[in-house]
Amino acid sequence: MLEPRDFQQNALLGLLPQEELNRLLPHFEEVTLTLGQSLCESGQHMNYVYFPLDSIVSLLCVMENGASTEIAVVGYEGVVGVSLFMGGETTPSRAIVQSAGKALRLKGQLLKNEFYRAGPMQRLLLRYTQALLTQMAQTAVCNRHHNLDQQLCRWLLLSLDRLRGNELIMTQELIANMLGVRREGVTEAAGKLQRAGLISYHRGHINVLDRLGLEERVCECYSVVKDEYDRLLNHHNVM
Numbered sequence: 001m002l003e004p005r006d007f008q009q010n011a012l013l014g015l016l017p018q019e020e021l022n023r024l025l026p027h028f029e030e031v032t033l034t035l036g037q038s039l040c041e042s043g044q045h046m047n048y049v050y051f052p053l054d055s056i057v058s059l060l061c062v063m064e065n066g067a068s069t070e071i072a073v074v075g076y077e078g079v080v081g082v083s084l085f086m087g088g089e090t091t092p093s094r095a096i097v098q099s100a101g102k103a104l105r106l107k108g109q110l111l112k113n114e115f116y117r118a119g120p121m122q123r124l125l126l127r128y129t130q131a132l133l134t135q136m137a138q139t140a141v142c143n144r145h146h147n148l149d150q151q152l153c154r155w156l157l158l159s160l161d162r163l164r165g166n167e168l169i170m171t172q173e174l175i176a177n178m179l180g181v182r183r184e185g186v187t188e189a190a191g192k193l194q195r196a197g198l199i200s201y202h203r204g205h206i207n208v209l210d211r212l213g214l215e216e217r218v219c220e221c222y223s224v225v226k227d228e229y230d231r232l233l234n235h236h237n238v239m
Contacts, residue, residue, distance in 0.1 A: 001029055001054055002025065002030060002057070004028040004033040004102075006053075006104075007021060007025070007028070007104070008177060009053040009054070010051040010052065010053055010076050010077075010079075010104060011076055011078075011233070012051060012077060012078055012079055012124065013051055013056050013104070015047070015124055015233065015234075016120055016121065016124060017120055019110045019212040020114075020119060020120050020121055022194040023114065024106065024110065024111075024114060025075060025157055027104075027106060027107065027110050028104045028106050029103070029104070029105045030102055030103075030104055030105075031050075031058070031102070031103060031104075031105045032054075032100075032101075033050070033052070033055045033097045033100055033102070033103050033105055033108045033130040034043075034097060034100050035097055035098075035099070035100045035169070036093070036096065036097060037096070037097040038094065038096055038097075038110070039057060039096070039097065040080070040081070040091070040093075041094055042091070042092050042093060042094055043090050043091075044063060044090060044125060044178075045090055045109055046081050046083065046084055046089075046090075047107065047108055048105045048106060048107055048108055049079055049080060049084055049085075049105070049106050049108055049111050050076070050079065050080040050081060050088065050103045050104070050105055051078075051079050051080075051103060051104040051105075051106070052074060052075050052076050052080070052101065052102075052103045052162075053076055053101065053102040053103055053104065054076065054101035054102055054163065054164060055100060055101030055102060055103055056074070056075045056097070056098040056099035056101075056159060056162050056163060057073070057075075057080050057095050057096065057097055057098060057100055058070045058072075058073050058074075058095070058097075058098040058178055059071050059073070059074065059080075059094070059095055059136075060093055060094045060096055060177075060178070061092070061093050061094075061095045062093075062094055067178065067180065068094075068177055068178075069143070069178070069179065069180030070117060070139070070177075070178040070180075071093060071136045071139055071140070072132055072135045072136050072139065073098065073155075073158055073159055073162060074095075074132075075106070075161070075162020075163055076160075076162060076163070076164065077101075077161070077162055077213065077229065078094050078128055078131075078132065078162075079125070079128065080103075080142070081095075081108060081111070082125075082128075082129055082132060084108040084111060084112060084114040084165065085108075085111055085112050085125055086129065097180070098159070098170065098174075099159070099163065099169060100149075100168070100169075101212065102149070116226075124233075125162075127232040127233060128230055128232070128233060130228075131225075131228050131233060133223060133231045134224070135158070135225045135229075136229075138221045138224050138225050141221060142154055142219060142221040143179070144178065146219045146221065148181060148185050148186070148188075148189045149189045149192060149193075149217065150157060150217065150218055150219040150221075151179055151181075152175070152179070152181070152186065152189045152190065152193070152217075152223050153193070153214050153217045153218035153222070154205070154218050154219060154222045155175070155178065155179060156199070156208065156214060156221065157211075157214055157215065157218060157222050158224075158225065158226075160208060161210070161226065164215030165206060166207060166208045166211070167206065167207050167208075168205075169204055169205055169206075170204060170206060171204045172186045172187055172190060175190075178219045181234070186187075190206075191199060193217075195212070195214065197209060197210060197223075198210045198213045198214050198217070199214075209212060
């Protein structure tokens with residue numbers, strides 16, 4: 001049986017007034033998300049939305065030849081399934097689990113019903129959607145105008161912001177797929193960060209040793225995304 005404190009592990013749900021959350025509380029289900037699990041495929045109707053607790057989900061655009069690039073990352077600050085409550089029902093992107101862990105799952109229709117009440121949940125989800133769109137737009141700009149070293153720093157910092165810890169479990173091949181670059185480029189960029197003492201990397205385990213050092217190296221895209229999330233998703237602005 002889920003307790004009210006369990007919902008505080010997701011920052012988005014934690015912003016809701018308790019009376020709003022109480023209506024949905026009995027309908028949530030805690031699920032385990034495994035690395036590489038697909039939560040949604042391109043054009044597929046989603047039956048559930050997912051609120052990560054300690055997992056990370058990547059939103060990817062996939063080309064006809066199978067090549068993919070990450071357009072956004074969702075962790076405990078957000079929700080996977082924006083297309084459901086925005087009215088589009090489907091999306092051309094994929095949602096793939098990037099870091100395994102727990103999430104709270106809710107039937108999409110129940111969330112839509114709450115959204116259409118035009119109360120705090122609607123205001124919260126609309127603000128989250130704006131923040132997510134900012135992340136998507138800034139990712140596109142970053143991939144076009146900044147070098148791979150900067151992109152990797154941005155990706156690491158955004159991923160860390162969506163986890164409660166300093167370790168990521170991710171192979172260089174998966175990182176390359178997320179960034180839409182060759183694996184050799186990620187190997188070189190990660191090697192530079194490791195030699196600088198900013199990260200340690202061993203057999204898919206990335207530990208951030210010097211976060212401030214990463215923030216000094218990263219392009220402005222990281223702060224643009226972080227500042228917009230901080231501005232839009234806080235108790236003062238949402239409620």
